Amino acid sequence: GQSLEQPSEVTAVEGAIVQINCTYQTSGFYGLSWYQQHDGGAPTFLSYNALDGLEETGRFSSFLSRSDSYGYLLLQELQMKDSASYFCAVRGSSASKIIFGSGTRLSIRP
Amino acid sequence: DVKVTQSSRYLVKRTGEKVFLECVQDMDHENMFWYRQDPGLGLRLIYFSYDVKMKEKGDIPEGYSVSREKKERFSLILESASTNQTSMYLCASGLAGGNTGELFFGEGSRLTVL
Numbered sequence: 003g004q005s006l007e008q009p010s011e012v013t014a015v016e017g018a019i020v021q022i023n024c025t026y027q028t029s030g031f032y033g034l035s036w037y038q039q040h041d042g043g044a045p046t047f048l049s050y051n052a053l054d055g056l057e058e059t060g061r062f063s064s065f066l067s068r069s070d071s072y073g074y075l076l077l078q079e080l081q082m083k084d085s086a087s088y089f090c091a092v093r094g095s096s097a098s099k100i101i102f103g104s105g106t107r108l109s110i111r112p
Numbered sequence: 113d114v115k116v117t118q119s120s121r122y123l124v125k126r127t128g129e130k131v132f133l134e135c136v137q138d139m140d141h142e143n144m145f146w147y148r149q150d151p152g153l154g155l156r157l158i159y160f161s162y163d164v165k166m167k168e169k170g171d172i173p174e175g176y177s178v179s180r181e182k183k184e185r186f187s188l189i190l191e192s193a194s195t196n197q198t199s200m201y202l203c204a205s206g207l208a209g210g211n212t213g214e215l216f217f218g219e220g221s222r223l224t225v226l
Contacts, residue, residue, distance in 0.1 A: 003171075010152070035213040044202065044217040045155070052213070089154060093213055098143050098162040100206075100215060101171065104154035 004028045004094045006103035013109045014080055022075045022106045028094030034073045035091040035100070036064050045089060048075070077108075085110045115139075118203050118218035125225050131190040133221050135203030142208035144186035145215065146170075146178060148199040155202060161186055162208060193225045 006026045014020040026034065033052035037045040049057055051066035051073060063076040077084055091102045119134035137144065143162050147155040147170075157170030159178040167178050175197060179187045186205075190197055200222050204215040 033213045035215075037215075044219050045204075045215075046217070047212075047214040050213040091155075091213070091215075096168075098208065099157070099160060099168065099170070100145065100213070101157055102147070102155035104152065 004092065004099075004101045006090055006092060006101065008088075008090055008103045008106045010104065011107045011109070013111065015111050016080055016082060018080050019076065019078045020080060020108065022077075022088050022090075022108070024073050024075075024090035024103055026071050026073075026090070026092045026094070026103075028071075028092055028101075030095050031068060031071075032093035032097050034064075034066050035093075036062075036075045037089045037091060037102075038086050039089065039105070040086045048088075080110050082110055082112070084108060116203055116205055116216050116218040118201075118221045120221050121219060123221060123223045125193050125223065127194055127225060129193050129225075131193050131223065131225075133188040133190075133201055133203075133223070135186045135188070135205075135218055136184050137186075137205035137216070138184065139205065139216070140183065141205035141216075142183075143206045144180065145204040145206075146176075146186065146188045147202045147204065148172070149202055149220070150199050158188065158201075190223075193223075195225050197223065198225045199223060 036048040039045040049064040161180040206215040
């Protein structure tokens with residue numbers, strides 16, 4: 003089967019940097035994605051890593067290490083609007099099947 | 113912009129009723145998905161489809177079925193609704209293969225089974 007693990011909650015200070023980790027177990031691997039979901043809203047796509055290394059998109063970066071079955075989402079210069087739930091998702095056993103983690107709720111303090 | 117439209121935002125049904133949740137996407141995506149979201153459990157995959165009339169079970173298919181007669185439409189069916197199927201249901205679509213892994217989600221259908 004497939005499974006993903008990520009912390010349930012993270013708290014950070016406005017303007018700081020926070021890292022949300024994700025470890026996965028899959029029978030195959032195509033790529034790791036990250037999604038953001040605000041309360042009452044739909045998940046929205048942030049990033050995708052198919053190869054090892056860091057992908058940067060503005061204040062957000064995502065990292066993947068396939069040998070460690072591990073990835074993280076890095077959020078810099080945190081803003082209050084970044085308070086949301088963040089999900090990692092893996093395309094694993096088939097290129098079409100996408101499985102999500104249980105989500106990390108990020109709370110930001112002023 | 114890609115649009116994924118779910119037919120109902122809120123539904124209230126009684127135990128034993130048959131429930132249809134409809135999802136339509138307008139970007140000619142091959143892949144479509146149904147997830148349910150419950151607090152603390154994240155998004156759990158019920159079924160997905162990679163082509164018309166093709167479907168595969170996700171991690172929690174029991175009590176559900178799906179239909180994909182047209183590329184743009186993916187329906188989730190609860191043959192006999194039960195209270196433990198009270199949840200938020202999210203439909204998503206995405207391109208087959210590719211190198212983005214990006215899914216586009218609908219706004220969700222919140223189902224309450226009494």
